[in-house]
Amino acid sequence: MPRPHVVIIGGGFAGLYAAQALAEAPARVTIVDRRNHHLFQPLLYQVATAVLSPADIAQPIRSLLRGQPNLEVELADVTAIDLANRRVVLADGQIAYDYLILAAGVSHAYFGHDEWRPLAPGLKSLEDALDIRRRILLAFERAERETDPARRQALMTFVVVGGGPTGVELAGAIAEIAHHSLAKDFDRIDPTTARVILVEAGPRLLVTFPEKLSQAALDDLRRLSVETRLGAAVTGIEPGIVHIENDAIAAETVLWAAGVAASPLSKTMGVELDRAGRVIVERTLSVPGHPEVFVAGDLAALTIRRGQPLPGTAPVAIQEGRRAAQNVIHAIAGLPPLPFVYRDRGNLATIGRNSAVADIRGLKLTGFVAWLAWAVVHIFNLIGFHNRFLVAFQWVWGYLTFKRGARLITNEVDAETKLIE
Amino acid sequence: MPRPHVVIIGGGFAGLYAAQALAEAPARVTIVDRRNHHLFQPLLYQVATAVLSPADIAQPIRSLLRGQPNLEVELADVTAIDLANRRVVLADGQIAYDYLILAAGVSHAYFGHDEWRPLAPGLKSLEDALDIRRRILLAFERAERETDPARRQALMTFVVVGGGPTGVELAGAIAEIAHHSLAKDFDRIDPTTARVILVEAGPRLLVTFPEKLSQAALDDLRRLSVETRLGAAVTGIEPGIVHIENDAIAAETVLWAAGVAASPLSKTMGVELDRAGRVIVERTLSVPGHPEVFVAGDLAALTIRRGQPLPGTAPVAIQEGRRAAQNVIHAIAGLPPLPFVYRDRGNLATIGRNSAVADIRGLKLTGFVAWLAWAVVHIFNLIGFHNRFLVAFQWVWGYLTFKRGARLITNEVDAETKLIE
Numbered sequence: 001m002p003r004p005h006v007v008i009i010g011g012g013f014a015g016l017y018a019a020q021a022l023a024e025a026p027a028r029v030t031i032v033d034r035r036n037h038h039l040f041q042p043l044l045y046q047v048a049t050a051v052l053s054p055a056d057i058a059q060p061i062r063s064l065l066r067g068q069p070n071l072e073v074e075l076a077d078v079t080a081i082d083l084a085n086r087r088v089v090l091a092d093g094q095i096a097y098d099y100l101i102l103a104a105g106v107s108h109a110y111f112g113h114d115e116w117r118p119l120a121p122g123l124k125s126l127e128d129a130l131d132i133r134r135r136i137l138l139a140f141e142r143a144e145r146e147t148d149p150a151r152r153q154a155l156m157t158f159v160v161v162g163g164g165p166t167g168v169e170l171a172g173a174i175a176e177i178a179h180h181s182l183a184k185d186f187d188r189i190d191p192t193t194a195r196v197i198l199v200e201a202g203p204r205l206l207v208t209f210p211e212k213l214s215q216a217a218l219d220d221l222r223r224l225s226v227e228t229r230l231g232a233a234v235t236g237i238e239p240g241i242v243h244i245e246n247d248a249i250a251a252e253t254v255l256w257a258a259g260v261a262a263s264p265l266s267k268t269m270g271v272e273l274d275r276a277g278r279v280i281v282e283r284t285l286s287v288p289g290h291p292e293v294f295v296a297g298d299l300a301a302l303t304i305r306r307g308q309p310l311p312g313t314a315p316v317a318i319q320e321g322r323r324a325a326q327n328v329i330h331a332i333a334g335l336p337p338l339p340f341v342y343r344d345r346g347n348l349a350t351i352g353r354n355s356a357v358a359d360i361r362g363l364k365l366t367g368f369v370a371w372l373a374w375a376v377v378h379i380f381n382l383i384g385f386h387n388r389f390l391v392a393f394q395w396v397w398g399y400l401t402f403k404r405g406a407r408l409i410t411n412e413v414d415a416e417t418k419l420i421e
Numbered sequence: 422m423p424r425p426h427v428v429i430i431g432g433g434f435a436g437l438y439a440a441q442a443l444a445e446a447p448a449r450v451t452i453v454d455r456r457n458h459h460l461f462q463p464l465l466y467q468v469a470t471a472v473l474s475p476a477d478i479a480q481p482i483r484s485l486l487r488g489q490p491n492l493e494v495e496l497a498d499v500t501a502i503d504l505a506n507r508r509v510v511l512a513d514g515q516i517a518y519d520y521l522i523l524a525a526g527v528s529h530a531y532f533g534h535d536e537w538r539p540l541a542p543g544l545k546s547l548e549d550a551l552d553i554r555r556r557i558l559l560a561f562e563r564a565e566r567e568t569d570p571a572r573r574q575a576l577m578t579f580v581v582v583g584g585g586p587t588g589v590e591l592a593g594a595i596a597e598i599a600h601h602s603l604a605k606d607f608d609r610i611d612p613t614t615a616r617v618i619l620v621e622a623g624p625r626l627l628v629t630f631p632e633k634l635s636q637a638a639l640d641d642l643r644r645l646s647v648e649t650r651l652g653a654a655v656t657g658i659e660p661g662i663v664h665i666e667n668d669a670i671a672a673e674t675v676l677w678a679a680g681v682a683a684s685p686l687s688k689t690m691g692v693e694l695d696r697a698g699r700v701i702v703e704r705t706l707s708v709p710g711h712p713e714v715f716v717a718g719d720l721a722a723l724t725i726r727r728g729q730p731l732p733g734t735a736p737v738a739i740q741e742g743r744r745a746a747q748n749v750i751h752a753i754a755g756l757p758p759l760p761f762v763y764r765d766r767g768n769l770a771t772i773g774r775n776s777a778v779a780d781i782r783g784l785k786l787t788g789f790v791a792w793l794a795w796a797v798v799h800i801f802n803l804i805g806f807h808n809r810f811l812v813a814f815q816w817v818w819g820y821l822t823f824k825r826g827a828r829l830i831t832n833e834v835d836a837e838t839k840l841i842e
Contacts, residue, residue, distance in 0.1 A: 386815075409496075
């Protein structure tokens with residue numbers, strides 16, 4: 001009997017850890033991703049804010065899984081999943097599976113306003129991060145050359161939409177760029193007069209954290225001169241203008257860190273989805289009626305604690321990926337699947353230099369201690385000595401010099417071409 | 422009397438060192454570049470071949486010149502130079518000058534075949550380097566998924582046109598990627614069977630080096646399985662096919678490292694140019710008839726030794742930039758200009774791991790010793806502790822592990838969009 005074929009879609013945290021957990025399984029494994037690299041998403045905002053280079057937080061999937069003889073890596077674009085015929089449909093072919101682990105992730109939701117997407121980019125891929133880096137750095141360059149004071153102020157106004165970890169991290173980092181990294185580099189503008197506005201529709205920042213820590217984050221952002229607007233929704237975005245409730249703010253740079261929209265693959269499956277398009281799974285992570293199909297990571301909608309859905313974080317994705325893989329091994333062996341149990345090791349978010357919040361099994365940390373914990377946890381969780389060392393060095397260097405090591409504006413030409421188009 | 426205004430066009434080696442040499446000058450200085458960063462071009466091929474990240478070899482011009490109160494940096498696109506009215510024309514304005522240092526550099530020449538440009542990209546900017554990196558890495562990924570043996574071989578065939586330092590370095594590095602970095606990462610293809618073909622129209626490689634070293638480079642490339650075709654001209658390039666003399670080679674990746682084409686700015690000046698469009702300058706680097714205008718770096722055509730034009734290297738550009746700045750200072754002080762004297766400190770090119778050639782004042786080195794000299798000289802000449810440290814670490818790491826730290830395929834989506842367009 002040929003060994004069963006396990007297909008994993010997505011090389012993020014869930015897919016990668018599922019693949020690794022299948023190293024000894026009596027199966028052929030294929031992992032499919034559109035990109036050749038696994039991305040350490042928790043540090044992606046540092047690429048967007050000119051601290052790190054893309055290669056510091058990304059590694060080739062092939063290289064990470066090199067030691068697994070039962071595994072193949074496919075660089076391909078998955079367009080649909082055909083549950084009835086147990087096939088994954090690619091842009092240029094198809095792959096039959098016996099077991100499927102779907103870990104295709106999510107992107108940002110614009111709440112029915114997809115026309116805002118080009119005006120307010122989100123942060124999910126390395127390309128997004130480089131695009132945001134270019135926008136931030138170019139805004140200051142354009143302000144330097146702008147003679148109209150109102151236009152100049154609009155160029156130096158940055159609006160970040162969404163008060164979750166990514167929004168808080170981006171807002172804090174942009175404020176630091178303005179106040180420290182660029183402060184002395186311009187002649188006609190004073191970068192320290194830049195406005196950074198963080199908009200959150202809910203009543204507080206970092207809603208997955210205890211309230212005390214939300215308040216600490218708010219205080220830290222205020223210290224960095226970030227203006228935070230809570231309970232305020234973005235009602236419109238036009239080129240150069242953001243409407244927040246009844247207020248029109250002239251801002252050339254708007255960044256989107258709100259909402260969750262599932263990978264469009266989930267819609268091709270014909271199964272029950274939640275409002276964001278995530279697949280509603282059993283406690284075993286399998287799709288109801290399809291015990292051979294598991295969903296792991298951000299794309300899985302699983303509610304286990306007091307009606308609260310699990311957060312879309314790396315630890316959840318890693319643990320789900322591993323459990324999905326174990327359940328595939330169980331199924332091959334004819335054993336019943338195990339339910340997913342989330343082991344909450346803590347929750348961290350950074351605001352800026354010496355400033356973070358941490359909720360570690362009820363222990364609430366703020367300020368320098370939380371920031372140090374954040375740094376250590378992230379270095380520790382990066383994969384590979386090379387990346388750990390490069391990131392650690394650049395953090396220490398940036399901490400001592402206040403400089404940003406990746407202050408590059410690239411692809412300007414393309415950006416301009418796009419404007420012309 | 423207001424202080425004279427010195428405008429420098431270009432933030433490469435010539436422009437940057439000219440700006441630094443004007444730090445104490447009794448003048449206002451403006452340096453204009455389309456890009457926000459100075460690029461350490463001698464290591465650009467290492468970005469193209471996945472060793473280094475863009476930020477490792479680039480730094481913001483503003484940051485490098487931060488300490489000069491008499492200097493402004495303009496991120497702008499220069500479209501023409503109006504010698505008669507002493508103005509630099511920008512895409513969105515103009516700048517009047519009293520003295521001009523033109524250091525706009527050169528790009529590759531396709532010898533009247535500009536239609537080859539999109540099929541065989543050159544290596545001048547960070548964008549070029551990332552484009553080449555993507556092409557090289559994607560070629561192996563596509564080969565892995567290709568079932569037709571002929572198409573697969575074409576995907577694993579790389580042609581590098583031009584046997585100067587850049588061509589030799591690219592060919593050697595691609596061979597190393599195939600033989601070491603990727604060797605064990607694929608299932609259906611064997612990357613070590615990739616063909617790398619280096620084409621040079623002249624009779625030998627590295628024509629600015631002594632013949633003995635050209636031969637050593639040829640031997641080292643052969644050891645890396647690079648096929649070198651000397652005295653062979655590219656006569657045609659179509660998608661997937663390169664014509665070399667009467668031979669048609671099926672190759673999906675063609676890289677261009679031949680010829681010199683001056684910045685189009687030189688044509689707007691109405692002065693005498695050489696065949697490549699470079700400005701023919703006086704021994705003082707000034708433009709004949711315009712003692713207030715100097716040209717430095719690759720864009721200056723200056724023949725000083727036995728009828729041989731000066732090579733387009735970083736040391737020549739740095740020394741010319743400084744001399745042009747000194748001559749501006751002389752002119753302001755009413756002193757006569759000084760002729761340019763090139764101090765030749767040596768010539769280095771690397772072929773691969775443990776392999777380089779060096780010609781240092783008649784001392785000819787090859788192999789490991791030359792390679793070590795090459796590495797030390799390049800680390801030493803990088804600007805800034807941050808970059809030196811990052812590059813040195815990544816070289817040591819890559820040397821020990823045979824891995825490439827920046828093996829990322831980015832912007833695939835754009836690349837595909839372009840194909841569709």
